[in-house]
Amino acid sequence: MVQNAILRGHSSRLGTEQGLSAHEDRDRAAGGDGEPTSRHLQQVTVEFEYPVYFTRDAFAPANPCLREAIATREPWRRHRLFAVIDRNVALASPWLVGAIHAYVERHHDALELVAEPLVLEGGEAAKNDTAVATRLHTRWNELGMDRQSVIVIVGGGALLDLAGYAAAVAHRGLRVVRLPTSVLAQADSGVGVKCGVNLFGKKNFVGTFAPPFGVVNDGRFLETLAARDVVAGMAEAVKVALIRDGDFFAWLVAHADELAACALGPLGELIQRCAALHLRHIATSGDPFELGSARPLDFGHWAAHKLEAMTRHRLRHGEAVAIGLAIDATYAERSGLCDAATAASVRALLGRLGLPLWDEALAQTAGGRRVVLDGLAEFREHLGGELTITLLRRIGEGVEVHEIRESLMEDAIARLVPARQ
Structure with a gap:
């Protein structure tokens, strides 16, 4: 299955003259020296399109998905590629490096592997080491990688973020083809348009928006x-x-x-449906690069990001998100945004899936106040503008709020304490 993600909208980047329109107001005001001031409003419409494949055995020589993702737009030439692999994936799939070599050899008319694949640490903690991006830049410079070169990233969401960020800022953007290997990355982050690394103890403090050249979700991983x-x-x-x-x-x-039993059939459907909803939001929200303050796909994430930092990534990102969802659903109930049955159904589903609703980090306090509540201010800073938190109105419908009552949030968190047993 191939899903095309097409992003349309206005961008402040000037990458093309197509669709450019200008508006000038002259002689409307005087500058400090009395001279007329000229105003030019630049508007550029940029369209991005990238394929998202759902397949199995992407590196089987007869599987066309990876070749298509790399070469379809320019089938007349060979494409130089460099592969980056998550160490956890390499250990779990010892056949992988050999399979990459065999795949490129089979498709040598279209693909050229410029060096041995590079294996890097994965996991969220790896994003704390910004020196890794410099290491990648050094290697790519040695190999003469350019804006037409392709970086193939095989790994979980953290490595996709880290290597994707390095690629996005090299030559202002190398082409990236992602092969997400985790459920979270295949269903969510790996099909999106963001990448970044952690700094100052803050998640994704350094990052950018960089739509991939293509995404290949391989169920074998x-x-x-x-x-x-x-x-x-x-x-x-x-x-x-x-x-x-x-x-x-x-x-x-x-x-x-x-x-909860990790049945592969339902798991595959979950991934495809989740990815499709994520792609639809990016393409149709009118704000694919998040220029505004709203970020509905970060529902539950203000607490999740803070919990990840507080636990030094002992909590998986998805586990922290589950706790954040439970907190915000309970807060929505306590504030009258949704009814008790709705909030209870959220907590019940999370529990049935085996996801946590509580972590001991939630009990940490400083000056009589829960430390996790600092995540609200940090979340607002990351978004910019006024605080905008997505909460639940009913199943299938969120609502944005711009004020959180800390006393009520404290009550919501306290109500989750028994769930840790």
Whole structure:
């Protein structure tokens, strides 16, 4: 299955003259020296398109998906590529490096592997080492990689973020083809347009928006994942179902036991449905590069990001998101935005999937105040503008609020304490 992601909208980047329009106001005002001031309003419409494949055995020589993702736009030439692999993936799939070589050899008319694949540490903690980006830049400079070269990244969401960021700022953007290997990355972050690294103890403090050249979701990699990582990735599916698709939420409830058991059939459907909703939001929200303050796909994330930092990534991202969803659903109930049955159904589904609703980090206080609440201010800073938090109105529909009552949020968190047992 191939899903095309097409992003349309206004961008402040000047990358093309197509669709350019200008508006000038002259002699409307005087400058400090009395001379007329000229105003030129630049408007550029940029369209991005990239394929998202759902397949199995992407590196099997007869599988065309990777070749198509790299070469379809320019089939007349060979494409220089460099592969970056998550160390956890390399260990779980010892056949992978050999398979990459065999695939490129089979498709040597279109692909050229410029060097041995580079294996890097994965996991969220790897994003804390910004020196890795410099290491990648050094290697790519040695190899003469240019804006037409392709970086193939095979790994979980953290490595996609890290290597994707390095590629995005090299020559102002190398082409990136992602092969996400985790449930979370295949369903959510790996099909999106963001990349970044952590700095100053803040998640994705340094980053940018860089749509990939293509995405290939390979179901074979899911078979190597630990059950904890499979389940953690499902939190993003619960999130997007809650704010975008009530039918999908009902499907998750109906298949919760199979999903908790990591059944591959339902898991594959979860990934495709979640990814499709994510892609639709990016393409149709009118703000694919998040120029405004609203960020509905970060429902539950103000607490999640803070919990990840507080636990030094002991919590998986998906586990932190699950706790954030439970907190915000309970807060929505306590503030009258949604009814008690709705909030209870959220907590019940998370619990049935095997996701946590509580972590001991939530009990940490400073000056009599829960430390996790600092995540609200940090989230606002990351978004910019006024505080905008997506909460739940009903299953399938979110609502944006611009004020959080800390006393009520404290109460919501306290109500989750028994769930840790």
